[in-house]
Amino acid sequence: MPTDHPLDTALALQRDPTTPGRWQGAPQPAWANMVGPYGGITAAQLLQAVMLDERRLGEPLALTVNFAGPVADRPFTIDAVPVRTNRSTQHWTMQLSQGGEVCTTATAVCAARRPTWSAAEAVMPVVPAADAVPMETRKPPIAWVQRYDLHFVEGGWPDFSRPQELADSRTVLWLRDHPARVLDAAALAALADVFYPRVFRRRQRAVPAGTVSLTTYFHADAAELAAVGAQPVLGVAQGRRFVNGFFDQSAEIWSPDGRLLASSHQVVYFKE
């Protein structure tokens, strides 16, 4: 694994030898959002505390991250506790704190998978292959956006110079870490937050907005993710209801050959 990749730099948490499950990390300039770090990188760092722990059973199945308060531009502590370990599942609670104040809470479930009857039900949208879709060259001057190659198939950047209410908030795009990097659970956790707040798209307007709670379900194990390698994956995202300051949006992340790698849901705050 390339250790100088911006994602791997962010995931290089330092073990606190005094307390099992305690790690030190820091926001990375390369992953900055308009204010504080990109939510996806915080999600990936919280998951990484589980991935690095020798007590971990199996692989990530579910991750919920609650963005309780801002993460300041200084080192943070992550505490990860394996609350309960069963034969095939393990339940974790995590917190990211700065100066004793909790910035982010999270829970994760890991699972030891075994072969069973399997079937797809959701279907990948029919879209041109990634290399047939132009790579987006216009990017807002926000650091984390530069961490991804984006090929919008439908629903690209909002045009804030022409506010208008669109009929829907859907986005379909091919995306990949930039520089390219082999996919794993932490990378997928970060990717799952790439779909900017749907209120921007629906209204084509910049309003204050931020993720409050993010849940990602992992369908692919490490082998299936490794098989995707550094190919682009297809993301599909859409909102459901916008009401009195909050809305929810759901996303699916697909391998190029049509396997659902993850589904992800979030509730988002907005103003005005």
Add this chain to the structure above:
Amino acid sequence: MPTDHPLDTALALQRDPTTPGRWQGAPQPAWANMVGPYGGITAAQLLQAVMLDERRLGEPLALTVNFAGPVADRPFTIDAVPVRTNRSTQHWTMQLSQGGEVCTTATAVCAARRPTWSAAEAVMPVVPAADAVPMETRKPPIAWVQRYDLHFVEGGWPDFSRPQELADSRTVLWLRDHPARVLDAAALAALADVFYPRVFRRRQRAVPAGTVSLTTYFHADAAELAAVGAQPVLGVAQGRRFVNGFFDQSAEIWSPDGRLLASSHQVVYFKE
């Protein structure tokens, strides 16, 4: 509020005067599942610990419940901690334990909503009104199922006597507490788990299965829920991918006049 309603009986947690945010409760025979309590009632009880707390700010926005281990048929303790309170949101962590062992972990976000631009995006399926759909009279001999009036529009009970793989796992139904009860956030939290494991429907086969993690987003505030009153609500549920022992399913819960009251997502364990 009717205090002898089975839901209200389950929600009548007893305050532990020694510890702020600590409550005592017990599984209710009226809400029993095949093994242990119905997951929806456990979710509602965990949310209730927040609803009852004087420190609560605003109303439920998001609830994640992780079913870490079985809840035995004896009293339990719920600990609810308001980890961080902001101007318009409040983040909680909760645990349900028995004899010092954690059975369930949870997080909740409450929010003080303010009027903003609002819009629907997801659309309620076009279905006959609840009173035009026969009430389901066949019910499995499981206690919690008797707590709901069910009118299946599409995708009723699986027929385990004729195992066959169906093309999809979708269910659409009108449902209401039985006896009828005015809707509130706790009732909605319970309702959100009413959609039996989608693997039963897809395969028309009884296999061991159980919810691992459940996340519900609340779009309706107390006034909007009160306006629904004791009318039936429409539930729509479907799975996405079944693979090596786990699958996810999403559900939407609609008011009769087409407002999305809640969206809910879960990842479910299954065997074989």
